[in-house]
Amino acid sequence: MNVIIFGANGNLGRCLVSEGILAGCNVTGFVRNRGKWTERTGASLPTERLTIMEGDATNPQQVYDALTDCDAAVIAAGNPKDADRFACIVDTIVTQADRHPRFGGRLWMLSGAALLDIPHTNRNMIGLPGMPPMYQVHQINYDRIRQSKLDWSVLCPGPMVENADNAYMTNLRFSTEESPLTVSESERSLPEPALLGLLAQKTPELIIPYKEAARFIMNHLEHSGPFAGKRVGIALPEGRVGEKAGWNLGQ
Numbered sequence: 001m002n003v004i005i006f007g008a009n010g011n012l013g014r015c016l017v018s019e020g021i022l023a024g025c026n027v028t029g030f031v032r033n034r035g036k037w038t039e040r041t042g043a044s045l046p047t048e049r050l051t052i053m054e055g056d057a058t059n060p061q062q063v064y065d066a067l068t069d070c071d072a073a074v075i076a077a078g079n080p081k082d083a084d085r086f087a088c089i090v091d092t093i094v095t096q097a098d099r100h101p102r103f104g105g106r107l108w109m110l111s112g113a114a115l116l117d118i119p120h121t122n123r124n125m126i127g128l129p130g131m132p133p134m135y136q137v138h139q140i141n142y143d144r145i146r147q148s149k150l151d152w153s154v155l156c157p158g159p160m161v162e163n164a165d166n167a168y169m170t171n172l173r174f175s176t177e178e179s180p181l182t183v184s185e186s187e188r189s190l191p192e193p194a195l196l197g198l199l200a201q202k203t204p205e206l207i208i209p210y211k212e213a214a215r216f217i218m219n220h221l222e223h224s225g226p227f228a229g230k231r232v233g234i235a236l237p238e239g240r241v242g243e244k245a246g247w248n249l250g251q
């Protein structure tokens with residue numbers, strides 16, 4: 001399996017590269033700056049199945065060339081703090097992947113937990129009063145990928161953190177289309193500001209290590225798998241909460 005990671009220099013991107021190698025893939029890390037990659041990762045990764053490619057994910061030709069002969073791609077580049085660039089990255093990669101005769105067609109994209117529907121409702125948190133407007137880019141990106149013919153999935157994690165240790169977790173909770181958080185019948189009919197407050201209180205259940213998100217994606221690169229055409233949520237095992245300074249409900 002040949003997989004390309006756009007944004008390989010980011011917090012999640014570096015984990016995607018290492019988890020991809022562990023999963024037995026041939027990995028291409030697409031980075032803006034090769035020097036920064038070397039500085040951040042040093043010689044910590046085996047080089048036999050890793051290629052680092054320098055480029056700009058908003059450049060259509062560079063993206064097209066990079067996708068050639070890849071079976072799958074992951075968009076971990078960009079983030080809502082620079083929303084216009086993020087939307088441009090997603091549009092460029094989706095457009096080039098969709099028209100590429102030598103790209104395999106499997107594409108994972110990253111969004112935030114706010115894109116998932118509130119359980120038992122048909123609406124997500126984007127655009128709710130109190131949600132920072134910068135997260136609207138997640139809806140724009142989701143609408144864009146849905147227009148493509150690709151075999152896509154969107155991972156919608158909450159805030160992510162570095163691992164405290166090297167172990168993997170067991171009993172993580174996964175959901176499709178809606179948030180993995182439990183919202184009771186009475187809670188779901190709360191007025192929107194109160195509902196948002198409640199979801200904010202529960203957000204520490206969504207604080208997962210980057211490594212877990214990366215491992216999940218790398219274990220689900222198959223075509224037409226159970227997550228094809230779906231938004232996917234992840235939460236910590238029942239009863240556990242994570243910690244992250246300055247986390248944000250839109251992440």
Ligand SMILES: NC(=O)c1ccc[n+]([C@@H]2O[C@H](COP(=O)([O-])OP(=O)(O)OC[C@H]3O[C@@H](n4cnc5c(N)ncnc54)[C@H](OP(=O)(O)O)[C@@H]3O)[C@@H](O)[C@H]2O)c1
Nearest residue numbers: 007009010011012032056057077078079110111159160251
């Ligand atoms: N971190 C979280 O808690 C969290 C939570 C939920 C969702 N997410 C989503 O997950 C994704 C990854 O998050 P992250 O924390 O890994 O983000 P990050 O550390 O900011 O990484 C983003 C990467 O994108 C690269 N990039 C930006 N513009 C680019 C361009 N034009 N061409 C190529 N690469 C470009 C950056 O390159 P440089 O290294 O050169 O700057 C950086 O390495 C984001 O989409 C984010 O919205 C993150």
